[in-house]
Amino acid sequence: MLQTSKWTVSGAIKDPKSITAEWSPINMALIDGVQVKEVKNVIKNNGHLTEIYRMDWALDDLSVDQIFQVSLNPNGISAWHAHEVTTDKIFVTSGSIKVVLYDGREGSPTYGKINEFRCGALRPMLIVIPPKIWHGIQNYTSEPGALLNIVDKAYQYDDPDHWRLPSDSPEIPYTFQ
Numbered sequence: 001m002l003q004t005s006k007w008t009v010s011g012a013i014k015d016p017k018s019i020t021a022e023w024s025p026i027n028m029a030l031i032d033g034v035q036v037k038e039v040k041n042v043i044k045n046n047g048h049l050t051e052i053y054r055m056d057w058a059l060d061d062l063s064v065d066q067i068f069q070v071s072l073n074p075n076g077i078s079a080w081h082a083h084e085v086t087t088d089k090i091f092v093t094s095g096s097i098k099v100v101l102y103d104g105r106e107g108s109p110t111y112g113k114i115n116e117f118r119c120g121a122l123r124p125m126l127i128v129i130p131p132k133i134w135h136g137i138q139n140y141t142s143e144p145g146a147l148l149n150i151v152d153k154a155y156q157y158d159d160p161d162h163w164r165l166p167s168d169s170p171e172i173p174y175t176f177q
């Protein structure tokens, strides 16, 4: 590196690499079984179109049994959720929402791993969350946000496939800031 005269000041720290050439965070090795399908908005004269889900993306061979929407108030947090047999396919459709995953499956090759995605209108993507993966969402903006959840097993009113942990559970090595 070219030696230059001293120009920094005490305490200055040089940035490490933080992003790949495809504009993804560098430490984003996915939890085993998690898939991400990034899409691009089609901008039209009168707005834009965004594909949410296609069977021919061939992400898995699961059916679509139900789609529901979750809105998240500004600065809202909804965490932690897990399902034993249901796969969540989450797509943030408005605002910007952080989607955080944690692999608590003992024996998994990515046991203990966290994935954090910032997604929404600015960076549209479908996140496939296999069963038994803990997940939480945070609207870290002051604007409303919403997501669609495409599931392969519809919500069972009498016996929900849904486990919860508090958003600040020490069991999951993640802190919502």
Ligand SMILES: Cc1cn([C@H]2C[C@H](O)[C@@H](COP(=O)(O)OP(=O)(O)O[C@H]3O[C@@H](C)C(=O)[C@@H](O)[C@H]3O)O2)c(=O)[nH]c1=O
Pocket: 068, 070, 078, 081, 082, 088, 135, 136, 137, 149, 155, 162
């Ligand atoms: C999922 C669902 C819930 N409900 C009811 C059950 C409950 O009284 C109320 C809130 O449901 P939940 O507690 O599951 O909602 P919520 O706590 O927002 O959980 C949701 O958060 C996102 C991030 C997820 O990952 C999903 O697991 C989904 O369950 O809505 C339905 O009527 N239909 C449904 O399809």
